[in-house]
Amino acid sequence: MNDLAGIVLSGLVAAVVGAAGAVALFALARRRVALAATLAPLVVVASVATGVYVSARAMFLSAADSTTVLLLLVATVPVALAVGLVVMARIRSVTTAVAAERAARERDREVELRRRELVAWVSHDLRTPLAAVRALAEALEDGVGPADEHVSRILAENRRMTTMVDDLLALSRLQSPATSPHREPVAVADLASDAVAAAQPLADAGGVVLAWDVAEPVVTALDARDVGRALENLLVNAVRHTGPGGTVRVTVSRVDVRAADGTPGDAVAIAVEDECGGIPEADLDRVFEAGWRGTGARTPDRADTPGSGAGLGLSIVRGVAEAHAGTATVANTPTGCRFTLTLPT
Structure with a gap:
């Protein structure tokens, strides 16, 4: 076989192998982009090596010479693999940076939207x-x-x-990221008692019964001023959305929690349960947003009453919880809602 025929044959074989490898890489990239980037240089080496080896055999080189050529080509595999790893690392870095930038833009957009609201x-x-x-x-x-x-x-x-x-x-x-709570040992039951006493005049004016129960006395380090304000906000919100003759109940109990890394720990849960009729499920995730206004309660005779969106009061509750590495949650009950402030001890 002459030189031109050998070149053509080498090119055709390399093209076939390269096309097959490219198809396989495209399919793999849909699931694992980084692995496809790592294997891409190997596909190039494999297509070139196959083409050269077939051309060498077709040009009637001895088996020993053909093997030598193939070994020389195989020796480039580590280099190709190293290049693929570098490309993979670069792709991962760029992908991570793009994802972080996109998330930052989304956070900024959401913060700006909430600020405007x-x-x-x-x-x-x-x-x-x-x-x-x-x-x-x-x-x-x-x-x-x-x-x-x-x-x-x-x-x-x-x-x-x-x-x-x-x-x-x-x-x-x-x-503010520069603000941290001023922690000191506090009896949580005393905070609950003070908050109930502060909300009592509002409850009396609305004909609402205030009740509270301490399942287990808890003394823990927290910012008494901020937590007390959060409890007062929860009670005022509950009293305002409970009709005459209804009951608002406050309970304090110790609960088991798990940290983000799975480490078990203790926490104190302060729950405020009202008889507002409930909040639409679609609105439960928004009640702690600043300035949010909810829809009417589920109670039929209170259809014209605003929901539990309480201006800034509930946003402050969530802020206090997060400042103490805790949570503020809300859930519907058969007669109303239960707001729970959970603070690690």
Whole structure:
């Protein structure tokens, strides 16, 4: 066989082997991209080696010479494998970087979206008391209506705005990465008792019964101010969404938990159970979002009552839980909802 025929035969065989290897690599890449990148240089070496070996045999080289040529080509396999490993490492690095960048963009987008929603919610809710204060001040200036009633209403609207600003500052502080809770040994039952006492006037005004039960006394290190505020927010939310004659119950118990690495540990669970009628399942994951407004409860006679979206109150609860490496969850019960604040001991 002449040289030209040998070259053509070598090219054809190499092309066939290379095409078959490429098809196999494409199929493998759909499941394992890194492994396909590692094997790609080997496919190139295999196609070239096969073509050269077939051409050498066709040109009537001796078996010993053909074997020598094949061994020389096989010697390039480690180099090809090393190149494939480098390519695989580079692909993994680029893929990881792209995934991290995509996740960061998604987080930034979600944070910005929540920030805009929060700003819109605060702007809307602050406008109402501000308008009321302005109207009452103008009435006082014009001498219209009883002055003492106008002054008391102005003070009430001022307290309302102060509470909103305090909630904003508290949420901002809890979300700051430089902030850590001031931990000190605290009897959780005392915190629950204080929170119940603070919510009692609101419960009496709404005809709601407050009850609490301590299954096991727990003393643990936590930020008493933040946890106490979180409990008050949960109780206020529960009382406001429980109708007259209903009951809001607070329970404190010790529970077993597992860390992210599977290590077992102890925690204290503070549950606040109300009789609001429940929250739509689709809304359960959103009740802790800042400024979120829910739909009506499931109770038929309360269809026009807003759901458990409580402005910033429940967002503060979640912030307190996360600051203590704990969790804040909500679940429906037969008569309402159960909010649970779980804090590791």
